[in-house]
Amino acid sequence: KNEVEQSPQNLTAQEGEFITINCSYSVGISALHWLQQHPGGGIVSLFMLSSGKKKHGRLIATINIQEKHSSLHITASHPRDSAVYICAVRSDSNYQLIWGAGTKLIIKP
Amino acid sequence: GAGVSQSPRYKVAKRGQDVALRCDPISGHVSLFWYQQALGQGPEFLTYFQNEAQLDKSGLPSDRFFAERPEGSVSTLKIQRTQQEDSAVYLCASSHRTGLKDNEQFFGPGTRLTVL
Numbered sequence A: 001k002n003e004v005e006q007s008p009q010n011l012t013a014q015e016g017e018f019i020t021i022n023c024s025y026s027v028g029i030s031a032l033h034w035l036q037q038h039p040g041g042g043i044v045s046l047f048m049l050s051s052g053k054k055k056h057g058r059l060i061a062t063i064n065i066q067e068k069h070s071s072l073h074i075t076a077s078h079p080r081d082s083a084v085y086i087c088a089v090r091s092d093s094n095y096q097l098i099w100g101a102g103t104k105l106i107i108k109p
Numbered sequence B: 001g002a003g004v005s006q007s008p009r010y011k012v013a014k015r016g017q018d019v020a021l022r023c024d025p026i027s028g029h030v031s032l033f034w035y036q037q038a039l040g041q042g043p044e045f046l047t048y049f050q051n052e053a054q055l056d057k058s059g060l061p062s063d064r065f066f067a068e069r070p071e072g073s074v075s076t077l078k079i080q081r082t083q084q085e086d087s088a089v090y091l092c093a094s095s096h097r098t099g100l101k102d103n104e105q106f107f108g109p110g111t112r113l114t115v116l
Helices: none
Strands: A004-007 A010-014 A019-025 A029-037 A043-049 A052-056 A059-064 A069-074 A083-091 A097-099 A103-108 B005-007 B010-013 B019-024 B031-037 B044-050 B053-056 B065-068 B075-079 B088-095 B111-115
Touching: A004 A083, A010 A019, A019 A029, A019 A083, A019 A103, A029 A069, A043 A052, A043 A059, A043 A069, A069 A083, B005 B088, B010 B019, B019 B088, B019 B111, B031 B075, B044 B065, B044 B075, B075 B088
Parallel strands: A010 A103, B010 B111
Antiparallel strands: A004 A019, A019 A069, A029 A043, A029 A083, A052 A059, A059 A069, A083 A097, A083 A103, B005 B019, B019 B075, B031 B044, B031 B088, B044 B053, B065 B075, B088 B111
């Protein structure tokens, strides 16, 4: 069983829909990252959180430490949101990031 | 620019050729990480520097991989006698601090290596 699991693996939605991507982890963490990767592009950090909720524009990230679960939400989705969204956790015992496999999101106009 | 930069962005090598990939971290960032991302997979940790010291190289897949950061800023990842399985995107990230908590990593655009 992977230490970080994301769902769904692939998601296709229509423009304007509310999007939710989930991340569950099984290790102790000091922080959780949500990152975005466009095809052929580098990785952009969206959020780093260790508790509660953060919001940036149309993006919202939440984390429940007790349940070891985090969600990334996109409101009013747009085709430019199409990308791979990756959840990565920082172990509480070292500096390494443990990566999820990513969720490939396609937003159709 | 103020971000992490990597060069080249794309590299095609013949099997057996040596390659060198460069990472320029954000100025003043102490920590530097290299990751390897195979097609369709998440990044895998390769190695970690704190200033010029390579504190962890446990992720390097073989002794053909070598990384250095001699002056604690620019880092080079060298792959000797490249093999087809080395084809991947190589990502570099830097962070300001060395602590475990709240230490956000900033990523470069990556170098896509294709070994023919």
